[in-house]
Amino acid sequence: MSKTDPRSEHVDNLVAKTADALEDGKYPLSITHDEAIYEAERERIFSNTWCFVGHVSEFEEPGDYARRYIGEDPFIIVRDERGELHAFLDLCLHRGAQFCTAESGNTSHFRCPYHGWTYKNDGTLQGAPHMREAYCDLDTDDVTLEEATLESYQGLLFARMAEEGPSLEEYLGEFTWYLDVLFGLTEGGMTVVGEPHRWESDHDWKTSSESFAGDSYHVLTTHQAGLETSLGKGPWSRIEDFPDASYLACTDKHSGGYYLLDDAETFMGYPEAVTENLDPDLSEAQRDLAGRSVFHVGTVFPNMSYIHGIQSAGWGGPWLGIRVWQPRGPGKVEVINWWLVPEELADDEEFKHESHRGWESLSPGGAFEADDLVVWNGITDSCKSTMIDRRETLGNMQLGLDGMSEGVETVDDPVHGPAEVTTKGLYFDERHSRVWYGAWQSAMEEYRGDPR
Ligand code: FES
Ligand SMILES: [Fe+2]
Incomplete structure (x- = not known):
């Protein structure tokens, strides 16, 4: 059994060490960049969990299609x-x-470029060249494209390769409450504008997925230059004490953070077209959370993240971006980033012009994105070290543990929904990281399969 075998002892040892380290708020840094771990993630995590593949608004007409990936499998x-x-x-x-x-495009059929077998867009075989003479006895019922299970929640499309497993709603669990606020804010829901934006990076998918789950602790350091050139502008300046106004909401797998103002009509800076068309299905508490919200960031495990809110501070907005951290090999990722606006504002060119400026901070050419990529690339580069393997070096995510951080308290107010929520969470609580690596460890253990 080689070290790169996804079912090797090496993988199982690291997964077991992760379980031990998590008890102390730590994790083995060597899981960050390791070929065998990566192959095991494809086999155990991406083959079994629900993965984000797009938004229903991208597929409104019969025949609308787009290429997407689950792990590295092309769908x-x-x-x-x-x-x-x-x-x-x-x-x-x-x-x-x-x-x-x-x-992407629109088609009623897909014709294979090799020998010309042609499939209808429902996955059945329509025909093949010289079908009657060459395939007299072909059982066409037997030739149906391999299909993953597809389900949607608030317009978010997720697919699962495994035939068995929890429903999407079961998988999302209590996090649906927050997804309602973010993606079901208005009666029309959100709609994708244009093609998703893509870029590649030499970092491991785990690093950015975990960071987006709720790490604001890095912002004042990593993004210091951007903040210094823009502080004082826009509604962000109304948050007088960043830590106090920040909250972290964690379920067993998925986490998100947000900033709130006391002003119940903030609505992430959206104009009346949104506030006058709020989805009546939102509960009073969900409406209150949306009303006081400035900004949200979060991750649905394994690799879908979002940013939603006021982009102000010189970068336009409000802006909603969904991104997938698409694994592209050990230590490599393709970021796929969708831009969405409320359906009610989809034809409002002035709104879209301002919203589009969100890309000025969050895209490869943006003020913030490049800061993160440099750090994440460095993490991936250093974590392939053989020394951290030998020394069993651990990373630290102890912020917010009992006795570690002052002022981090669990809040008990319906406005924060059903997850466990802490005050000052985005600054002094790394529970999102512990939850994220806990979900990673559980999936790597649960879907271990039989040793080869
Ligand atoms: S591989 Fe597709 S028709 Fe031959
Ligand atoms: Fe960042």
């Missing part, structure tokens, strides 16, 4: 002629060729 998300959405593996059942040759 085509497509709406068929009867209106059903599917997630098909992009693999022709003749010899395994990729049959989808564009990133």
Whole structure:
């Protein structure tokens, strides 16, 4: 059994060490960049959990499709002629060729570029060249594209490769309460504008996914230059004490953080088109949370993150971005970033112009993104060290543990929803990191499979 085998003892040892270290608010840094761990993540995590693959507004018409990935497996998300959405593996059942040759588009059929087998957009085989003479006895019912299970919540599409498992709502658990506020704010819901924006980075998908789950502790250091050039502008300046106004909401897998003002009509800076069309399904507490919100950031395990809120401070907004940290090999990631606006504002060019300026802070050319990428690349580079393997070096995520941080308290107020929420959470509590690595450890253990 080689060290790169995803079911090797090396992997199982590191997973067991993670469980031990987590008890003390730590984790082995060597899981960050390790080929065997990476292969095991593909097999154990991405083959079993629900993964974000897009938004329903991208697939409104029959035939609308886009290429998306679960782990590194290429999938085509497509709406068929009867209106059903599917997630098909992009693999022709003749010899395994990729049959989808564009990133997105609209088609009733996919024709494989190798020998011409043609599939309808419901995954069934329509025909093949010389079908009658060459395939007299082919059982076409047997030739249906491999399909992942697809479910949606508040327009968010998630797919799962495993045939068995919890429903999407069970998987999202209490985090649905917060997703309602962020993605179901208005009756029309959110809608994607344009194609998702993509960029590549030499960092491991775990690092950014965990950071977006609620790390504001890094902001004043990593993003110091950007903040210094813009502080004092916009509604951010109304948050007088950043730590006090910050909250961290954690479930067993998913976490998010947010800043609140006392002003119940803040609504992340959205104009009346939003506040006059709030979704009546929101509870009073959800409405209050949305009303007082300035900014939200969070991660749905394993690799979907979001940022939603006032971008002010010179960078326009409000802005809602969903991003997927797409694994592209050990220590490599492709970031796929969707921009969404409330349906009620989808034709408001002035609003979209300001919202679009969110990219000025969060994109490869933005003031903040480059700061993070440099740090994350360095983490990935250093964590392939053989020394940390030998010394069993641990990373620290102890902020907020009992006796460690002053003023971090659990809040008990309906406005904060059903998760465990702490005050000063985004600054002095790293529970989101402990939850994130806890979810990672559980999945790596639960889906271990039989040793080869
Ligand atoms: S591989 Fe697709 S038709 Fe042959
Ligand atoms: Fe950052």
